Amino acid sequence: MTVTKFVFTRPWMYEKQRKAFFNNQRYSWIEGSTKSGKTVACIAWLFEQAIQGKPGWNYLWIAPIYPQAKIAFRRFKRGLPDEIWKANEAELFLTLANGATIWFKGGDNPDSIYGEDYHAAVIDEASRCKDEVWTAVRSTLTATQGPVRAIGNVKGRGNFHYRMCRLAEGGAPNMSYHKITAIDAVAGGIVPQEEIDDARRQLPDHVFRELYLAEPAEDGNNPFGFSNIKACIGDMSDEPPVVIGVDLAESVDWTVAVGLDRQMRVCGVDRFQLPWPQTKQRLADLIRKTPALVDQTGVGKPVVADLQTVLSDVEGFQFTQSSKQELMGLLVVEIQQHRVSYPEGVISQELEVFEYEHTRTGVRYTAPQGYHDDAVCALALACKAYRDRFPLLSAAIAPAEILRVSPWLGGNFEFGD
Ligand SMILES: Nc1ncnc2c1ncn2[C@@H]1O[C@H](COP(=O)(O)OP(=O)(O)OP(=O)(O)O)[C@@H](O)[C@H]1O
Ligand SMILES: [Mg+2]
Numbered sequence: 039m040t041v042t043k044f045v046f047t048r049p050w051m052y053e054k055q056r057k058a059f060f061n062n063q064r065y066s067w068i069e070g071s072t073k074s075g076k077t078v079a080c081i082a083w084l085f086e087q088a089i090q091g092k093p094g095w096n097y098l099w100i101a102p103i104y105p106q107a108k109i110a111f112r113r114f115k116r117g118l119p120d121e122i123w124k125a126n127e128a129e130l131f132l133t134l135a136n137g138a139t140i141w142f143k144g145g146d147n148p149d150s151i152y153g154e155d156y157h158a159a160v161i162d163e164a165s166r167c168k169d170e171v172w173t174a175v176r177s178t179l180t181a182t183q184g185p186v187r188a189i190g191n192v193k194g195r196g197n198f199h200y201r202m203c204r205l206a207e208g209g210a211p212n213m214s215y216h217k218i219t220a221i222d223a224v225a226g227g228i229v230p231q232e233e234i235d236d237a238r239r240q241l242p243d244h245v246f247r248e249l250y251l252a253e254p255a256e257d258g259n260n261p262f263g264f265s266n267i268k269a270c271i272g273d274m275s276d277e278p279p280v281v282i283g284v285d286l287a288e289s290v291d292w293t294v295a296v297g298l299d300r301q302m303r304v305c306g307v308d309r310f311q312l313p314w315p316q317t318k319q320r321l322a323d324l325i326r327k328t329p330a331l332v333d334q335t336g337v338g339k340p341v342v343a344d345l346q347t348v349l350s351d352v353e354g355f356q357f358t359q360s361s362k363q364e365l366m367g368l369l370v371v372e373i374q375q376h377r378v379s380y381p382e383g384v385i386s387q388e389l390e391v392f393e394y395e396h397t398r399t400g401v402r403y404t405a406p407q408g409y410h411d412d413a414v415c416a417l418a419l420a421c422k423a424y425r426d427r428f429p430l431l432s433a434a435i436a437p438a439e440i441l442r443v444s445p446w447l448g449g450n451f452e453f454g455d
Pocket of ligand 2: 076077078162
């Protein structure tokens, strides 16, 4: 590379797009409509940072998954004159004529972010990145005090982008908050109005609002409802469990056991990752004579069988698409009726990010990519065990509410003594 002088003209941007990125705050947290020019602005900003850097300085581009980082890498190469960069295709970085390097990484592997200190970072599609991504990015900017631009669609509330945007919006130091809606993008002249009208006609209202207007849906795709999840938070009970639900770890997940006392309050949560022999031992010690409903999907099958040889009251539960749907349906009712209670922590956090999706085959309940739902599953299993064991008790607690939930039971139900 023999470039010695280089004149950079910042590409034209509409005002909101420019202000969101090119401002003098260290952090910009930006909620943007789809197709509002988020990625274009990220590219312009990061390049402008890097071209002002020194030999050996590093700059970071993060996308939610590695293939998306590759797309950005290609867009950079296409957009810059060939004489000013050299690419390393295998490790996905660009070295600029001034000796600065821009790295492209996928948030699906947060560990890969550590290692270098970066002088500036972009997190594109930040609302689709795992929490660990932000932890990693933040720590690699400590030595340099480098600036960050993080942008994404609004996508529920269970992600670091949403939380940081709220902090920034609330005036946290060194931060600025920006919101770019489809209306701004139309006014800026980069999206035709007809495109937005078409999307509004085709998408469910809450989806359109999130994607195009950057407004979080009240409950988004959360089947429980945020206010219900909150209403069920209570102290950890110190009474003994009457049932235990156990979700076993398949591979990278956690094994979680949740105990419910006789009033359906969580009285114990055990969450661990251990090899199978220790997992079995730990569960056997924990469950003892308490009735337990244990995940027996896949690798769980022999575990449940072994537990049954030493414990008197263990039942297996096979997770399938439809059985999970049915199980989560039960939990939805318990939570919406505020029947179950749990302490703030892993259970309430997993409930908050839990989602449902409409698919061709029906509703699919799951945690978004990168999040766990083991504690939700364990709680749901415990609730099912409770209902299976104490059908009369549950009827006796609040018959009117049960009737409301299951109107088809109507006429056949006799209450009172
Ligand atoms: N300032 C601009 N001037 C002209 N065209 C622009 C500008 N900003 C963005 N565009 C064009 O708008 C389109 C969308 O831009 P971009 O991919 O950056 O949007 P995005 O918000 O990242 O979209 P997505 O929601 O797909 O991630 C692209 O075709 C891009 O070239
Ligand atoms: Mg984009």
